């Protein structure tokens with residue numbers, strides 16, 4: 001959809017350029033009409049004032065009689081026709097056609113854009129006053145929001161149960177209010193504030209009911225603020241009273257991570273609160289990998305360990321620019337918004353906002369070349385891998401925490417494609433772009449946050465060696481603050497991998513190898 005794709009956004013940005021041209025044409029047409037009318041007006045007035053100067057003798061001239069009759073018949077008819085004509089109808093209808101295009105953003109997408117903004121704010125704990133001033137996570141983009149924008153965001157935040165953020169946005173609307181908008185917006189701000197306070201405290205005080213009563217008497221959007229200056233000042237005073245006690249826009253950072261929901265774990269990994277300790281980092285190494293293929297002796301792979309158990313590694317420089325260019329070309333015009341079930345129950349439940357397409361490896365030889373490299377990187381067979389999935393995330397785009405492996409129930413209910421290939425034993429995630437801000441891949445249980453680095457690829461096993469899904473591989477794509485993110489997913493299935501990754505006969509999600517040896521050892525005695 002529009003708001004999650006930079007590509008789509010630049011397209012409609014170009015449409016707007018055309019709309020501006022139609023608008024210019026509309027103005028020019030109407031201006032020349034007005035110029036013409038103005039000239040006629042001057043002319044008629046001149047003729048009339050001549051008549052007035054000459055007094056009644058004017059009407060004695062047959063010539064003037066003719067001129068006046070002509071004016072009142074033909075000339076005025078012409079003028080009335082011109083005034084009635086729909087001048088600029090053509091540019092207007094062209095403009096309307098552009099507005100009605102299917103790829104133009106619609107109100108639902110406007111809502112989505114605000115959702116995206118609130119999600120960024122919630123996940124990265126951005127301060128409202130910074131966002132409103134165009135400062136995102138410390139970087140200034142020079143876009144300022146006005147009071148009406150802040151109010152719109154506040155209203156949607158309140159609808160989406162982000163009460164603290166809604167409160168902060170209302171205060172910001174109040175702060176950014178210009179005198180010319182006071183009469184129109186101040187009563188709305190107060191009304192929203194009163195309602196919000198009631199929801200925040202879960203109990204409506206009587207004072208607040210009085211305020212709501214008072215608001216009923218103020219005409220919303222009144223044109224002349226001076227008419228109810230008194231009332232407006234009263235409204236202002238009430239707002240100040242209501243906001244005297246600050247409300248935190250973000251809940252404090254949690255100390256006990258064991259009580260967090262999966263989403264909160266994902267969120268606090270994205271915002272950097274969950275991260276490895278120095279002693280955990282010391283266990284991890286990077287180096288060159290040469291084992292899986294003799295060719296790697298000549299061109300070793302640069303690999304960085306991120307977790308030993310479950311295995312998570314990052315390969316550097318494993319995809320060429322020319323390959324990335326080919327992938328993008330193959331995906332162009334094929335890419336679609338990822339499906340999301342349900343909408344609008346809350347901002348953060350909009351769990352996946354990206355666009356993707358699947359490319360079967362028969363589509364192009366570059367896909368087979370990449371797979372050969374993936375086989376070298378992972379030491380797994382690539383015959384039983386799913387189609388290549390190419391995905392793009394735009395601003396605010398994200399994919400909330402999930403596991404790539406399929407639950408047994410999804411096999412039973414036949415929701416898995418090619419179930420005979422088994423579960424997803426491993427994932428290779430290529431980063432095809434850098435991202436200016438945000439957009440990292442978060443692994444909360446491993447305390448790892450992978451910033452997209454163009455040409456790099458992450459690899460992890462999704463399953464325990466027994467084939468049981470490993471819950472510690474839970475991960476998600478953090479929302480993009482600025483930029484556009486392209487990734488290529490290789491999901492490798494279990495079938496025929498047993499010579500590559502031996503499977504265990506016991507459930508190693510419950511028992512480690514040493515525990516099993518200990519157990520069997522004691523039985524042998």
Ligand SMILES: O=C(O)CCC(=O)C(=O)O
Nearest residue numbers: 399440441476477487489
């Ligand atoms: O884009 C990312 O960082 C992660 C994507 C992912 O987890 C997925 O597509 O399954």
Ligand SMILES: [Fe+2]
Nearest residue numbers: 402403404475
């Ligand atoms: Fe994933």
